[in-house]
Amino acid sequence: MECKTVSIEKRFMGRFPHGSDLLQEINKFLTQENILSGEIRIIGAVSKAVFGYYDSQSKNYIYISKNEHMEILNCVGNISVKDGKPFPHVHIALADKNGKAYGGHLMEGTIIFAAEFVITDYGDNKLERVYDEATGLYLWNI
Numbered sequence: 001m002e003c004k005t006v007s008i009e010k011r012f013m014g015r016f017p018h019g020s021d022l023l024q025e026i027n028k029f030l031t032q033e034n035i036l037s038g039e040i041r042i043i044g045a046v047s048k049a050v051f052g053y054y055d056s057q058s059k060n061y062i063y064i065s066k067n068e069h070m071e072i073l074n075c076v077g078n079i080s081v082k083d084g085k086p087f088p089h090v091h092i093a094l095a096d097k098n099g100k101a102y103g104g105h106l107m108e109g110t111i112i113f114a115a116e117f118v119i120t121d122y123g124d125n126k127l128e129r130v131y132d133e134a135t136g137l138y139l140w141n142i
């Protein structure tokens with residue numbers, strides 16, 4: 001196991017605007033506040049969603065789209081640095097009107113109905129993402 005000790009610098013609570021793209025709003029906030037390390041937690045609802053499943057064979061994301069109103073059961077992510085910029089890695093779990101759950105890697109195209117966030121900034125404890133040959137993913141360079 002490889003890890004790093006981090007301390008909490010700051011915590012933000014807020015909500016993202018109705019009708020906007022969830023991943024774009026997260027990116028905008030991280031850039032605006034210059035958060036290079038930390039974590040994200042969001043609950044609320046979406047009017048549609050796009051999320052991904054990473055196919056380890058082809059090393060590509062398979063996109064899944066749901067064009068309906070759903071609850072955000074849980075949306076969690078971490079924040080690190082990729083190509084010198086804040087990079088959020090976020091997963092989302094959603095439920096439809098029957099309580100059936102779906103989820104995956106959050107992609108652009110997920111439209112907010114309501115989204116309350118808690119974002120924790122770890123300040124200067126940044127981790128850099130670098131390409132990992134074994135997985136085909138950009139993983140933390142610890």
Ligand code: ZN
Nearest residue numbers: 089090091105
């Ligand atoms: Zn992911």
